[in-house]
Amino acid sequence: MSLAPAHLESLLRTRQLDRTLTTALPxxxxxxxxxxxxxxxxxxxxxxGGGFPRGQLSEIVGSxxxxxxxxxxxxxxxxxxxxxxxxxxxxxxxxxxxxxAAAGLDLDRLLWIRGHVASHPGLCRDMNQRAMEQAVRAxxxxxxxxxxxxxxxxxxEAPADALRRLPFTTWLRLQRMVEGRxxxxxxVGSEPMARSAAGLTVSLGVRSLDSGFRFRDRLFEGAxxxxxxxxxxxxxxxEAAVRLTTAVPEGV
Amino acid sequence: MEFSPRYQGHRDDLVSxxxxxxxxxxxxxxxxxxxLRREAADRGARVHVAVAGTRMAALVLALARPGVTVVDPGExxxxxxxxxxxxxxxxxxxxxxxxxxxxxxxxxxxVKQWGIRTLGELAALPAxxxxxxxxxxxxxxxxxxxxxxxxxxxxxxxxxxFESSLELEWSIEGLEPLSFVLTRLLEPLAIRLERRDxxxxxxxxxxxxxxxxxxxxxxxxxxxxxxxxxxxALALLxxxxxxxxxxxDRVTVVIDPTPGRVMQHTLFTRVLPTPEQLSTxxxxxxxLMGQDRIGAPATVDSYRPGAFEMKPxxxxxxxxxxxxxxxxxxxxxxxxxxxxxxxSVLRRCRQPVPARxxxxxxxxxxxxxxxxxxAGGSVVSHAGPWRTSGHWWEGKSRARVNGPGASSGMxxxxxxxxxxxxxxxxxxxxxxxxxxxxxxGGWFIDGIVD
Numbered sequence: 001m002s003l004a005p006a007h008l009e010s011l012l013r014t015r016q017l018d019r020t021l022t023t024a025l026p027x028x029x030x031x032x033x034x035x036x037x038x039x040x041x042x043x044x045x046x047x048x049g050g051g052f053p054r055g056q057l058s059e060i061v062g063s064x065x066x067x068x069x070x071x072x073x074x075x076x077x078x079x080x081x082x083x084x085x086x087x088x089x090x091x092x093x094x095x096x097x098x099x100x101a102a103a104g105l106d107l108d109r110l111l112w113i114r115g116h117v118a119s120h121p122g123l124c125r126d127m128n129q130r131a132m133e134q135a136v137r138a139x140x141x142x143x144x145x146x147x148x149x150x151x152x153x154x155x156x157e158a159p160a161d162a163l164r165r166l167p168f169t170t171w172l173r174l175q176r177m178v179e180g181r182x183x184x185x186x187x188v189g190s191e192p193m194a195r196s197a198a199g200l201t202v203s204l205g206v207r208s209l210d211s212g213f214r215f216r217d218r219l220f221e222g223a224x225x226x227x228x229x230x231x232x233x234x235x236x237x238x239e240a241a242v243r244l245t246t247a248v249p250e251g252v
Numbered sequence: 253m254e255f256s257p258r259y260q261g262h263r264d265d266l267v268s269x270x271x272x273x274x275x276x277x278x279x280x281x282x283x284x285x286x287x288l289r290r291e292a293a294d295r296g297a298r299v300h301v302a303v304a305g306t307r308m309a310a311l312v313l314a315l316a317r318p319g320v321t322v323v324d325p326g327e328x329x330x331x332x333x334x335x336x337x338x339x340x341x342x343x344x345x346x347x348x349x350x351x352x353x354x355x356x357x358x359x360x361x362x363v364k365q366w367g368i369r370t371l372g373e374l375a376a377l378p379a380x381x382x383x384x385x386x387x388x389x390x391x392x393x394x395x396x397x398x399x400x401x402x403x404x405x406x407x408x409x410x411x412x413x414f415e416s417s418l419e420l421e422w423s424i425e426g427l428e429p430l431s432f433v434l435t436r437l438l439e440p441l442a443i444r445l446e447r448r449d450x451x452x453x454x455x456x457x458x459x460x461x462x463x464x465x466x467x468x469x470x471x472x473x474x475x476x477x478x479x480x481x482x483x484x485a486l487a488l489l490x491x492x493x494x495x496x497x498x499x500x501d502r503v504t505v506v507i508d509p510t511p512g513r514v515m516q517h518t519l520f521t522r523v524l525p526t527p528e529q530l531s532t533x534x535x536x537x538x539x540l541m542g543q544d545r546i547g548a549p550a551t552v553d554s555y556r557p558g559a560f561e562m563k564p565x566x567x568x569x570x571x572x573x574x575x576x577x578x579x580x581x582x583x584x585x586x587x588x589x590x591x592x593x594x595x596s597v598l599r600r601c602r603q604p605v606p607a608r609x610x611x612x613x614x615x616x617x618x619x620x621x622x623x624x625x626x627a628g629g630s631v632v633s634h635a636g637p638w639r640t641s642g643h644w645w646e647g648k649s650r651a652r653v654n655g656p657g658a659s660s661g662m663x664x665x666x667x668x669x670x671x672x673x674x675x676x677x678x679x680x681x682x683x684x685x686x687x688x689x690x691x692x693g694g695w696f697i698d699g700i701v702d
Contacts, residue, residue: 041594065682069702070594085524085569096699097549097560099597107549111565113537114545138540145533147525156702157599159625182523206681213633213677220635220675220683220701222596247593 033082037150037184039071040078044227047242048200052184056199057175059187059231065213066204067225068156068188070246073103075186076150080106084149087142091115091135091155102249111148113138132162136170143177143185151178152186155193163193171197192231201231207243222247255288258407266315268307270405285320304328309399312371315342328399333372337363340393359386363393371397412448414441414507423462423499427488430459430500434487437505438480445509451476453510457487460502467496474567475527476510482528489535530567555642556669557687557698558600596701598685604696607686616676619686619697626697629679636674641690643668675701 036050045051052058052075062068079086086109088095093114101107115135117128132155139153155163171187175197178185187194192201206212207224214221227242258270271284278284285301292299302313305325309332313321316335323331340360363386368374375397382390395402416437424430434457445451452473459467469490477483525533537546547562605626610618620628646668671687678684683701688694 063681065677065701067594067596067702069597069599073597074594093602094599094700095549096558096598096600097551098558099595100549101551103595103597107551108566109569110548112547112549112562113541116541116545134540138537141533141536141540145525145529147523147529157625157700213683215633215635215675215677218635218638222593223683223701245593246596248596 059201062204077105079150080109087111417504423501445478450509451512458504461498527567598699609695633677637672641670
């Protein structure tokens with residue numbers, strides 16, 4: 001006897017046999033810190049339903065200078081403030097330690113993994129592709145170890161084609177590794193990369209070229225950015241935009 | 253040790269041995285004593301042996317009488333009665349629990365002036381009067397004179413060596429067969445460590461090769477551990493980076509023990525990776541990325557732009573458990589008093605990107621580079637210049653001189669710098685930190701605001 005597709009999907013959802021086939025997950029309790037990791041920004045938490053979900057791949061995407069790294073460091077700082085250990089796979093080795101300290105991160109709780117990227121690959125065009133694959137292996141090792149509160153994979157400045165050349169199964173495999181765990185896994189890039197393996201994707205953008213960046217009296221003060229949820233599997237799809245500002249800390 | 257595991261070393265020339273239970277093995281107490289003397293003679297030592305019901309009586313008789321002396325239990329006082337009182341001088345510091353009660357020397361001449369010559373005469377003195385005149389030494393001497401023990405027998409505990417070896421009938425090559433051998437050697441060691449409540453602080457893997465060379469690796473562990481899988485994984489990861497040059501025909505593992513960690517689990521704090529998990533993870537990451545590419549970042553006391561250092565990532569964060577969560581800087585706490593800004597961070601180019609900058613009116617108006625991904629554009633807004641310089645007493649920074657590979661680890665903290673920095677927003681929609689090297693005159697992109 002053949003089952004109607006709707007009946008079959010209902011059975012799958014009930015038994016949660018394969019979450020990738022379901023279009024939506026049960027809503028998460030925004031006050032359950034074992035299900036949600038707060039970003040440390042109340043306005044953003046309100047739009048995200050409490051924060052970034054644990055046990056899912058999430059993405060922070062946007063163009064250069066859209067505030068991705070700023071938001072990522074805020075997430076890491078909030079996680080270390082909760083007493084969690086965090087890991088950052090810095091595929092292109094661009095982390096600025098002074099900025100990390102200014103963001104309030106507990107440096108002793110941050111495992112920093114610095115990738116190898118050649119500025120001039122020369123004739124060896126596959127060198128940086130191998131470096132990208134190496135960074136993915138490092139991410140896999142960290143997720144396998146488990147019990148990190150937040151693990152971030154920062155490829156914000158990587159060329160888009162280098163990420164597209166990674167097998168699509170990479171993200172499905174990573175999503176399986178993090179599923180059911182207490183780890184928030186964040187992928188930072190210029191465009192969504194995890195596709196159907198992603199749980200929550202937020203997009204950042206500067207409001208406008210003229211008013212987005214604040215320059216005053218020979219000082220760059222910061223940026224006005226918009227954060228928009230473009231994909232959320234654990235709640236109804238909601239077009240939500242939050243306006244945030246970034247500010248350059250003193251002394252940096 | 254060969255006669256009895258219960259022995260106490262008092263001095264280099266004086267040892268107490270508990271021989272209870274040896275009658276079934278060796279025979280009468282006299283036989284036991286003769287056997288001890290013979291064994292010592294075989295090893296080139298001439299010893300005097302006394303066997304008695306109490307340790308103190310045996311010690312005194314061994315010091316007082318040559319050869320073999322055997323006293324039946326209960327006859328100690330009678331056996332000691334004829335021993336000269338000068339024997340008390342030889343009993344100094346024989347017991348680590350001694351609080352100075354047996355110190356005779358200051359008062360011994362006084363006792364001799366009284367006409368006391370033997371331990372029997374000393375034991376016969378009235379105890380209260382003796383204590384009144386000599387203090388607590390008096391009763392202690394009388395106890396010795398009667399052959400009574402002042403302190404319990406505390407046997408010395410021999411230092412246990414955690415070592416295991418396996419001679420292979422057929423030599424092995426590669427890490428996979430070695431993995432099985434290591435497991436076989438580590439499992440009994442781990443059991444012994446657990447029984448002694450010890451962990452491994454370091455362990456040595458010694459591989460004797462078919463070329464008769466010995467390949468030795470020593471691993472310092474970040475925290476005491478005895479999990480076989482973790483120890484084996486760490487050893488294999490290390491040998492993967494430092495492989496032996498030939499096949500192996502003997503494997504030896506030696507563990508340096510240390511008291512185990514005391515861990516108290518709680519239901520109310522978040523689970524963290526265990527030290528074993530972190531040690532294995534760091535070893536694997538080190539083998540994959542290089543040991544100098546992983547760790548915890550640390551700031552340095554320097555004005556040099558982008559200066560930092562890396563320190564080993566701690567594997568034991570248990571001391572943070574139960575502590576109150578750290579408070580983020582006040583301006584980042586929620587929106588109760590209005591939205592608070594994120595910290596605007598910089599993405600550093602470890603090697604600054606050379607750029608061509610067009611200048612008009614003393615300010616940059618257009619920036620281009622040859623680097624893929626840094627096309628550049630016209631300047632929409634700018635901030636600067638801001639002069640930063642330092643370490644003028646040193647030469648040029650080696651990071652710029654030697655090229656991209658120089659600062660694979662810590663960013664170079666040597667060499668001077670002298671630059672004018674700008675923050676510029678370009679038509680490509682990004683904000684960059686650029687600088688002009690005042691000494692060399694070139695322009696570079698130092699980072700991207702993101």
